[in-house]
Amino acid sequence: MAIEKERPETERPDTFIRDADEAASGKSIRARFEKMIREAQDSICQAIEAADGGGKFKEDVWSRAGGGGGISRVLQDGGVWEKAGVNVSVVYGTMPPEAYRAAKGDNSATKAGHVPFFAAGISSVLHPKNPFAPTLHFNYRYFETDAPKGVEGAPRQWWFGGGTDLTPAYIFEEDVKHFHTVQKKACDKFDPEFYPKFKKWCDDYFVIKHRSERRGLGGIFFDDLNGYDQEMLLSFATECASSVIPAYIPIIERRKDTPFTDQHKEWQQLRRGRYIEFNLVYDRGTTFGLKTGGRIESILVSLPLTARWEYDHQPEEGSEEWKLLDACINPKEWI
Amino acid sequence: MAIEKERPETERPDTFIRDADEAASGKSIRARFEKMIREAQDSICQAIEAADGGGKFKEDVWSRAGGGGGISRVLQDGGVWEKAGVNVSVVYGTMPPEAYRAAKGDNSATKAGHVPFFAAGISSVLHPKNPFAPTLHFNYRYFETDAPKGVEGAPRQWWFGGGTDLTPAYIFEEDVKHFHTVQKKACDKFDPEFYPKFKKWCDDYFVIKHRSERRGLGGIFFDDLNGYDQEMLLSFATECASSVIPAYIPIIERRKDTPFTDQHKEWQQLRRGRYIEFNLVYDRGTTFGLKTGGRIESILVSLPLTARWEYDHQPEEGSEEWKLLDACINPKEWI
Numbered sequence: 187m188a189i190e191k192e193r194p195e196t197e198r199p200d201t202f203i204r205d206a207d208e209a210a211s212g213k214s215i216r217a218r219f220e221k222m223i224r225e226a227q228d229s230i231c232q233a234i235e236a237a238d239g240g241g242k243f244k245e246d247v248w249s250r251a252g253g254g255g256g257i258s259r260v261l262q263d264g265g266v267w268e269k270a271g272v273n274v275s276v277v278y279g280t281m282p283p284e285a286y287r288a289a290k291g292d293n294s295a296t297k298a299g300h301v302p303f304f305a306a307g308i309s310s311v312l313h314p315k316n317p318f319a320p321t322l323h324f325n326y327r328y329f330e331t332d333a334p335k336g337v338e339g340a341p342r343q344w345w346f347g348g349g350t351d352l353t354p355a356y357i358f359e360e361d362v363k364h365f366h367t368v369q370k371k372a373c374d375k376f377d378p379e380f381y382p383k384f385k386k387w388c389d390d391y392f393v394i395k396h397r398s399e400r401r402g403l404g405g406i407f408f409d410d411l412n413g414y415d416q417e418m419l420l421s422f423a424t425e426c427a428s429s430v431i432p433a434y435i436p437i438i439e440r441r442k443d444t445p446f447t448d449q450h451k452e453w454q455q456l457r458r459g460r461y462i463e464f465n466l467v468y469d470r471g472t473t474f475g476l477k478t479g480g481r482i483e484s485i486l487v488s489l490p491l492t493a494r495w496e497y498d499h500q501p502e503e504g505s506e507e508w509k510l511l512d513a514c515i516n517p518k519e520w521i
Numbered sequence: 522m523a524i525e526k527e528r529p530e531t532e533r534p535d536t537f538i539r540d541a542d543e544a545a546s547g548k549s550i551r552a553r554f555e556k557m558i559r560e561a562q563d564s565i566c567q568a569i570e571a572a573d574g575g576g577k578f579k580e581d582v583w584s585r586a587g588g589g590g591g592i593s594r595v596l597q598d599g600g601v602w603e604k605a606g607v608n609v610s611v612v613y614g615t616m617p618p619e620a621y622r623a624a625k626g627d628n629s630a631t632k633a634g635h636v637p638f639f640a641a642g643i644s645s646v647l648h649p650k651n652p653f654a655p656t657l658h659f660n661y662r663y664f665e666t667d668a669p670k671g672v673e674g675a676p677r678q679w680w681f682g683g684g685t686d687l688t689p690a691y692i693f694e695e696d697v698k699h700f701h702t703v704q705k706k707a708c709d710k711f712d713p714e715f716y717p718k719f720k721k722w723c724d725d726y727f728v729i730k731h732r733s734e735r736r737g738l739g740g741i742f743f744d745d746l747n748g749y750d751q752e753m754l755l756s757f758a759t760e761c762a763s764s765v766i767p768a769y770i771p772i773i774e775r776r777k778d779t780p781f782t783d784q785h786k787e788w789q790q791l792r793r794g795r796y797i798e799f800n801l802v803y804d805r806g807t808t809f810g811l812k813t814g815g816r817i818e819s820i821l822v823s824l825p826l827t828a829r830w831e832y833d834h835q836p837e838e839g840s841e842e843w844k845l846l847d848a849c850i851n852p853k854e855w856i
Binding site: 271459462467486492 | 818
């Protein structure tokens, strides 16, 4: 896949949709998805700043000559958060015909050239300072391919992906329960099968394979989702994005000022090291972004400000650190 | 490729070579290479402990049921080094016939099953505390495949790989010059083409592609080396391993007690973050080890104790930090 190099912009445009008619009418799923993720970025950043009580987001706007662009917002070294990034992006690119055929699931359009694609998403990782306050990650994205040029009647493809997951260094049952309950409520509004299905998908996805452990305590995750009504999935993604604040901020309020020792901090730093291992070695969005020329600073804002690797660290059996590790190795039902 | 799970051992065996006759005679290249890397591990660990003036290496010995094993030594939180790992390993495994054919360079032995291989190596990363004292990495390895079973007359394959490279956070010209001069001297004893060739190979290998910068200031690197006399290459690898102490310890002695500020330390931590990006995303040994079930704690001992990622950090043009970054982007001739 190929995308162009980005350039900085001094002002936020109303939209990154490149087709003027499409942008003006605002009716396409792409235009409505962009509107949704930009509103979510605004409201979530506002809630984070309010809870942080001091830190302010720094904003970078960027665009690409061929269309598309993004808004990266980062709050660094705040009152509550060590590093909090909330990015939106709208990307136009091309993919090789093989990738298109794989997405399409058949081999009919074999003579096509590179296939234009559109991808829009909101992506965020929030790393607090206090070792008892969990890291949160969420990402909601919409993907569309044009029909290949010169192949009449070839279908467009579209799909939704995303999820929200929680990564604490220490387990507070009520926090994890609250978090998963909010995810389940959002899912249940659309399909009773969503929560169990997407909870398992999340547990299966965030595995650090070389350690046979997950990076955290999960949540929901889905990808390549197109087997449902498109309007329904747009509403579902919107509901999930709206659930980020009620799922996360109450936990932060409870834990942000909890007293802690150097040992608690070191364990948090070791878990941050595991977070980095997952993101750099396995995370599809990160590895895809690094290899296709995405905006590096936006992609790697997911990494914590600081992390730690000790040789052969083993928490004592039965300790609070051990309990967290056990739950990362053997995923639990929290509700 | 497949290798078995390792098990801890309470004592160091005299050799990890599994064939008793081969081990007893000690004449094979494999047996002599193992002896060389184990002696290098002893002498280098001794020199590190002496320079550290307090820290002691912790040793873990491990073996595999089918033969082979290793000795991992780690000094953590010493007087001079934050984390210093010096490992040797001897591995017996099998590779798919495609990998063997690729190594062999022709397609004659097509009906073969999995091909047994032997790999032995010493690998080390030394991360000092003082931001003016550089990180050192070196690795020397010998690789051999058996002839595939049932394919008479199929040739064995063998090759050497390795290198030594320096990663400072700040440039002291005399240090980098001294380091490269020692590498060149080791190379020049064998072939005047070695240093320029392996210096360039090193500059080309340690690139963090998504940033278009190298992790450090290079040294020498070579891989798949078999186009020379096997005895000569064994001597060359021995010479390179013997050059580690004279190349590195004088630099450490000069820099280990240099006063520094929090800002110097933060820059060192940012460069350690880049080191992690290279190792987890690009380094062949690391990514190969993570995917084939190598001993995780031995593989990841290369990661520094602590590291840092700031959003969009840009050193001021002309500053000492900028000079280092510039040399990582545009590799220089140091001698």
